[in-house]
Amino acid sequence: MYDFSGVTRGIHEFLSGHFSPLGVTLWEMVIAGVVLLLSLVLIAFTLGYMERKVAAFMQLRLGPNRVGFRGTLQIVADTLKLLFKETFVPQAADKMLFNLAPIIMVVVTMLSLAPIPFTETLQFYDMNIGVFYVSAVTSIGVVGILMAGWSSNNKYSLLGAMRSGAQIVSYELSAGLSIIVIVALSGSMQFSEIVQSQANGWWIFKGHIPVWIAFVVFLIAGTAELNRAPFDMAEAESELTAGFHTEYPGMRFAMFLLAEYLNMFILAAIGATLFLGGWMPLHIGNLEGFNKVMDFIPPLVWFMGKTFLIVFIIMWFRWTFPRLRIDQLLTLEWKFLMPISLVNLILVALAVILGLHF
Amino acid sequence: MNIFEPENKKLVESEQDFVVNVGPQHPSTHGVLHLKIKLEGETIKAVQPHLGYIHRSIEKMSEAGSYRQFSYLTSRMDYLSSHMNNQACALAVEKAIQVEVPERAKVIRILMAELTRLASHQLWWGAMGLDLGAITPFFIGFRDREEILEIFEDTCGTRLTMNYVVPGGVMVDLHPDFQKKVVAFLGRFKKRIKEYDDLVTGNIIFEQRTKGVGVISAEDAISYGCSGPVARASGVSCDIRKLHPYDGYEKLEFKECIETEGDCFARYKVRMEEMKESVKIIEQLIDNIPEGDFQAKTKNVLKPPKGEWFTRVETARGELGVYLISDGTMKPYRVKFRSPNFSHVSALEHMSKGGKIGDLVAIMATLDLVIPDVDR
Numbered sequence: 001m002y003d004f005s006g007v008t009r010g011i012h013e014f015l016s017g018h019f020s021p022l023g024v025t026l027w028e029m030v031i032a033g034v035v036l037l038l039s040l041v042l043i044a045f046t047l048g049y050m051e052r053k054v055a056a057f058m059q060l061r062l063g064p065n066r067v068g069f070r071g072t073l074q075i076v077a078d079t080l081k082l083l084f085k086e087t088f089v090p091q092a093a094d095k096m097l098f099n100l101a102p103i104i105m106v107v108v109t110m111l112s113l114a115p116i117p118f119t120e121t122l123q124f125y126d127m128n129i130g131v132f133y134v135s136a137v138t139s140i141g142v143v144g145i146l147m148a149g150w151s152s153n154n155k156y157s158l159l160g161a162m163r164s165g166a167q168i169v170s171y172e173l174s175a176g177l178s179i180i181v182i183v184a185l186s187g188s189m190q191f192s193e194i195v196q197s198q199a200n201g202w203w204i205f206k207g208h209i210p211v212w213i214a215f216v217v218f219l220i221a222g223t224a225e226l227n228r229a230p231f232d233m234a235e236a237e238s239e240l241t242a243g244f245h246t247e248y249p250g251m252r253f254a255m256f257l258l259a260e261y262l263n264m265f266i267l268a269a270i271g272a273t274l275f276l277g278g279w280m281p282l283h284i285g286n287l288e289g290f291n292k293v294m295d296f297i298p299p300l301v302w303f304m305g306k307t308f309l310i311v312f313i314i315m316w317f318r319w320t321f322p323r324l325r326i327d328q329l330l331t332l333e334w335k336f337l338m339p340i341s342l343v344n345l346i347l348v349a350l351a352v353i354l355g356l357h358f
Numbered sequence: 359m360n361i362f363e364p365e366n367k368k369l370v371e372s373e374q375d376f377v378v379n380v381g382p383q384h385p386s387t388h389g390v391l392h393l394k395i396k397l398e399g400e401t402i403k404a405v406q407p408h409l410g411y412i413h414r415s416i417e418k419m420s421e422a423g424s425y426r427q428f429s430y431l432t433s434r435m436d437y438l439s440s441h442m443n444n445q446a447c448a449l450a451v452e453k454a455i456q457v458e459v460p461e462r463a464k465v466i467r468i469l470m471a472e473l474t475r476l477a478s479h480q481l482w483w484g485a486m487g488l489d490l491g492a493i494t495p496f497f498i499g500f501r502d503r504e505e506i507l508e509i510f511e512d513t514c515g516t517r518l519t520m521n522y523v524v525p526g527g528v529m530v531d532l533h534p535d536f537q538k539k540v541v542a543f544l545g546r547f548k549k550r551i552k553e554y555d556d557l558v559t560g561n562i563i564f565e566q567r568t569k570g571v572g573v574i575s576a577e578d579a580i581s582y583g584c585s586g587p588v589a590r591a592s593g594v595s596c597d598i599r600k601l602h603p604y605d606g607y608e609k610l611e612f613k614e615c616i617e618t619e620g621d622c623f624a625r626y627k628v629r630m631e632e633m634k635e636s637v638k639i640i641e642q643l644i645d646n647i648p649e650g651d652f653q654a655k656t657k658n659v660l661k662p663p664k665g666e667w668f669t670r671v672e673t674a675r676g677e678l679g680v681y682l683i684s685d686g687t688m689k690p691y692r693v694k695f696r697s698p699n700f701s702h703v704s705a706l707e708h709m710s711k712g713g714k715i716g717d718l719v720a721i722m723a724t725l726d727l728v729i730p731d732v733d734r
Contacts, residue, residue: 323491325716
């Protein structure tokens with residue numbers, strides 16, 4: 001099978017020939033950073049294009065089909081348009097916070113991509129508290145939203161930001177609890193080990209009902225954390241015009257959009273890694289021939305396939321469901337999802353302690 | 359004292375009050391309605407509609423036109439049921455000059471009126487989905503409405519403000535393809551209305567958002583002057599087509615759709631049922647449009663005698679009344695329109711007080727407000 005270790009080793013040897021060990025490390029960090037940023041932008045563009053096309057096909061439309069092959073460059077054109085727009089700051093806004101908020105959103109999002117294993121070898125930083133790190137870092141995003149809402153000095157923005165704060169803080173609980181189910185089953189918080197623990201079957205197949213419940217709760221809570229419909233209380237364009245980013249023009253608005261798409265990708269990637277086996281190919285019992293064929297598909301394709309499957313599910317219910325009301329949203333979390341995931345976690349913990357799982 | 363801001367209706371009473379301007383430019387007011395809402399957190403404490411942003415003084419302008427001309431202005435009132443507005447004016451003038459409308463014209467009027475009602479309700483269904491956060495219904499509603507507008511375009515030449523009704527009948531005869539196209543459309547639409555139900559009606563989120571929201575009792579509906587689907591959803595029988603039939607509605611078999619809950623979901627159900635009833639009405643007429651004239655012979659200049667006449671029709675939104683006063687000249691002395699949406703806006707505060715911002719949007723969506731009809 002191919003992997004990127006050849007490329008990275010080549011770069012490493014080339015740099016070692018020219019720089020001191022410290023210089024090599026620094027240069028490698030710079031290269032990794034640039035690659036990360038480029039891949040992030042590419043992912044965001046892909047998701048943007050995908051969302052438009054998925055929405056179009058669900059709504060009897062064609063979607064973008066003019067710029068580039070079948071409209072693939074439309075999103076690039078839109079980004080260019082936003083780049084050239086005036087960077088306008090409302091007079092009554094708190095200028096520093098107003099400018100800082102989109103940056104926080106994007107930086108936080110980029111940070112949380114670090115420990116996600118694209119393949120066995122393609123991973124930026126495999127830390128031993130990967131799951132914990134991701135859930136900690138993603139929750140900083142709400143600070144960006146609150147900042148944006150407060151500093152805009154607009155009543156709609158403020159309402160949107162307050163809604164979003166209440167929503168993200170609540171839904172983080174169920175999302176975290178459903179992630180802990182997998183941590184308990186696999187016995188590790190390191191992403192690479194969680195993937196390895198699924199070598200003989202993905203958790204969604206091995207874990208039976210508790211993991212199914214955890215997966216569904218994870219999807220719902222994750223969508224709520226993303227502030228996407230049907231949980232887009234923070235934006236709620238028919239109620240709050242554009243919610244927390246009402247006052248943001250041009251590239252700053254694009255940064256919120258970028259953060260949203262990247263967050264969606266990260267959520268889907270975490271879901272794919274924890275529940276659907278990450279880059280592990282699909283293996284069925286003793287079907288040797290089938291397993292061989294599956295092994296032949298590159299791990300990156302497996303990972304991306306699973307991730308985009310979850311992304312598609314998230315888009316699917318964005319374009320079919322109406323929006324919840326804010327009190328119903330919190331009721332759903334505190335009265336249904338949280339108790340369910342707590343009970344679920346206790347069951348899984350008992351199963352792990354008594355050795356009842358596979 | 360500012361007469362536009364009476365002391366007793368001031369919203370801001372203390373510094374703690376959080377007053378938000380919803381509109382005049384807001385995605386869910388469907389036009390230039392301006393609501394001042396007082397909030398406590400997310401809960402609505404008071405709603406104060408401010409009207410007049412699209413006031414074009416249609417009533418005053420009507421006095422400047424002749425009896426043939428003034429009805430064209432009314433197409434611009436409730437532009438989604440422009441045909442019924444014209445019909446109401448024509449009925450008033452016909453009553454004044456005492457002319458008998460030919461059978462064929464009556465049937466054509468009803469056919470067009472029911473198609474307009476269908477188109478209006480389809481747009482409402484889509485826009486309501488949009489207000490509640492579901493974007494897909496909007497496109498599905500517009501797909502079906504588009505077919506009706508094409509049928510209108512064939513016969514009337516325009517799609518929205520058709521100006522098809524004249525005193526004494528209709529302006530021109532039906533397009534030769536009219537019957538064929540309508541039958542084909544109804545066949546498609548009867549299958550598609552199931553799609554409407556699949557997408558929205560049974561959805562748990564939709565039911566949560568609309569059931570028990572914006573309740574108005576039958577007594578309140580009457581005292582606020584609600585009419586049409588809004589009043590019928592509260593259990594008030596008020597269908598003008600049934601109670602005071604005009605243009606031959608009395609010969610048709612259709613049901614007056616009444617629900618008793620009075621909430622947003624009841625209003626939704628009433629409108630969905632009305633679509634099905636409109637289909638039934640069209641089906642009864644489309645295959646037996648009587649032959650004959652499409653217009654009665656009238657004088658070029660209409661001069662009704664001195665007097666006062668009142669007619670009303672059931673538009674897609676409720677009861678539209680036309681009150682016509684003639685002083686014997688060729689122009690109306692005074693025309694007064696009683697438009698359904700004006701009453702519905704006044705009931706908005708009663709319905710949405712104590713609810714959340716999301717409820718206000720749901721209520722506005724199910725009231726089916728058309729702002730040019732509020733201001734006129």
